[in-house]
Amino acid sequence: MMVRSRSLGQTGIIIIIVLCFFLLRGGRVGKPDVNDVRAGATTSAPAEEENELTAHEVVPLSDIENDLLFRPPIDIALIFTKTKDNFGLQYKFRVAVGSMLRHVTVPLRLHLITDDEGFSTASTIIREIQEGHQYNTNHVKLVYVSAEDFAMEIKSSVRVLQDFFTSHRDTYYRDALFFFSIHLHNLLPGLERVILMDIDIKVKGDIAELYSHFDHFVSTNVIGMAFEQSPVYRHLLAVYRNENKKTLLGSPKSEGGFPGYNSGVVLVNIPRLRQSEIIRNYLERSKLEIATKKYGFQGHLGDQDLYTLIAFDHPELFYTLPCGWNRQLCEWWRKHGYSNVFDQYFNCTDTINIIHGNCKTEIPDGDD
Incomplete structure (x- = not known):
């Protein structure tokens, strides 16, 4: 028991x-x-x-969202000044930024070279774009860069450049902002690479692909731009070309020539720009007098005239972008004496990634 x-x-x-x-x-x-x-x-x-x-x-997270969290932002600089009651300029800014955000696959850091009112206006426009299309606000950071303060800092240098690369009859290109790009190493000193773009553009491709062209720079390249797509430099070099029959300066790319550069889209390696003694020399009046006299050159288009002039003797400083990353629409020269050769400059068979409505040319609304 x-x-x-x-x-x-x-x-x-x-x-x-x-x-x-x-x-x-x-x-x-x-x-x-x-x-x-x-x-x-x-x-x-x-x-x-x-x-x-x-x-x-x-x-x-989706694959794209997860990837965005770990990719460093691309630095884009946009000049946006004199915006008060300028609804045409505000519309161009909306088109430029809206189309950019529509296609981009990486975070962006937008450096807005502007004033207080311009920054407020730009911030409102970008917020409306993000809300209207439900874009992630974390993927865009805005940086305010004072245009007025910087213009005063470079005033003496700009005055020299204006004498050689602007027309006294055209006050538009006499504005200091048309020479900001050559001083980006002082304006944005903390950056390594930056893309400066005009706002009269519409973006159809991924800016990340444009940024990847920095990786194709060789050791001597400081600045990247697409060729000018009009015979403007053929015209400006008329005397020089007449005296130098075999020159390719001012000739179209199709003939193996150098048609000059267009500064609507500019890729800048900031440290190399800061270190370039050659470019620094071209900011001096004495050097410009020698170079412009050699080529009989009197420009009127601001910084792109300076870059083109430098490239005549120092092409190694420049990387040439495919024409599709700055597809210019201006056809002014077709109607002013160059209709027989205009298309040799204007033709672009590359994929169009950025449309540039230069010389106030309207960009078609449906061209997305």
Whole structure:
């Protein structure tokens, strides 16, 4: 009897332990762990626990969103000044930035070279674009760069450049902002690479692809631009070309010539610009007098005239972008003496990634 009682007692203890085990497990029935939710597990929870499960659900990011979190931003500089009541300029800015955000696959840091009012206006426009198209606001950071303060800093240098590369009849290109690009190493000193773009553009491609052209720069390249797509430099070099019959300067690319550069889209390696003694020399009046006299050159288009002049003797400083990254629409020279050769400059068979409505040419609305 004693043996039997002892056996029953052991059995009772075992039963109690088993019951306790099931009671403890009961509180966890039907609650999948986080990994199950992320993987899309279908284990169902009791009705009273649905709210708790929803609160702890983890929604995985898409591949694009996940990639954006770990990619460094691309630095884009845009000049946006004199915006008060200038609704045409505001519209161009909206088109430029809106089309850029529509196609971009990387985070952007937009350096707005402007004033207080311009920055406020630009911020409002960008916010409206983001809200209207449900773009992630974390993928765009705005940086305010004072145009007025910087213009005063480079005033003496700009005055020299204006004498050689602007027309006294055309006050438009006499504005200091048309020479900001040559001073970007002072304006944006903390950057390594930056893309400066005009705002009379519409972007049709991914800016990340444009930025990748920095990787194609050779060690001597400082600045990247597309060729000018009109015979403007053929015209400006008319005397020089007449005296130098075999020159290719001012000739179209199709003839193996150099038609000059257009500064609507400019890729700048900031450290190399800062270190370039050659470019620094071309900011001096004495050097410009020698170079412009040599080529009989009097420009009127601001910084792109300077770059073109430098490239005549130092092409190694420049990287040439495909024409599709700055597809210029201006056809002014077709109607002013160059209709017979105009298309040799104007033709562009590359994929069009940026449309540039230069010389106030309207960009077609439906050209997305």
